[in-house]
Amino acid sequence: MKETMVIASPLGNIRLHAEDGYLLSLQFTEDPEDLGTMDVFLLEVKSQLDAYFQGDLKIFNIPVALGGTEFQQKVWMEVNKIPYGKTASYQQIAKRLDSPKAVRAVGGANGLNPILVVIPCHRIISQTGELNGYAGGLWRKLKLLQLESRDQPGNPYSLGF
Template structure:
């Protein structure tokens, strides 16, 4: 059975889709499409999103079910390793997964990420340092990176 919840973030509405055990999807949407049908995992995901957006959570502790090709799964697992407040290039990810020539394929896998924010594809940037390619839009990517940088600086001062 699938469960559905919504979270109103500073960037707009986020839809959360999960089953009994795993987060299956998390994306930005314009409006609630169906009535919520939450379980304990849905509530936990929304709680962790809230903590992230107020700057209290640096890492998510949510079980994720990755649905994609082996290549995509390898890319997404590598994205999760990018530390909060830091970035990596598509080339960096390609090298880390042992396929340095697969830069475009990494971009394609990034584009197919169905679990925004938790699998932090927003932390992947172009070789020149430019913000490129974010399904939620470049303005959301920029906001997320600025949010993390600001909070990381506060945490580093502690």
């Protein structure tokens, strides 16, 4: 059964879609908060997101179901390997996929990530360290990186949350 919930977060409301105990989508939205039918699975997702935004959770334990192409899925799984508080470039991801010339394709796939925050596409930055492209808005990408690096002295994104 498909379930939907809109929750509040420090970065604005988030729409969650799930089916049969798998998270299908997590996107920022302007829609008002709506806890829907109070689905147990989505309440657990909300709980983990709350802990993440408080700085108490570094690794999500949420079953996800991904659509997309085979290449997109490979990119998202590689992005998911980037540790909390760390970043990688589009080029590094392309090289890890044995497709060093696929930098733009990696960027395109990263931009289509259906499960923001949980699959941490915000951790992907340009080769020069610049922030570019984020479906939730660049200001949110910066805030997510700041949240994750706040305990890392010298990190260029540790500006506070």
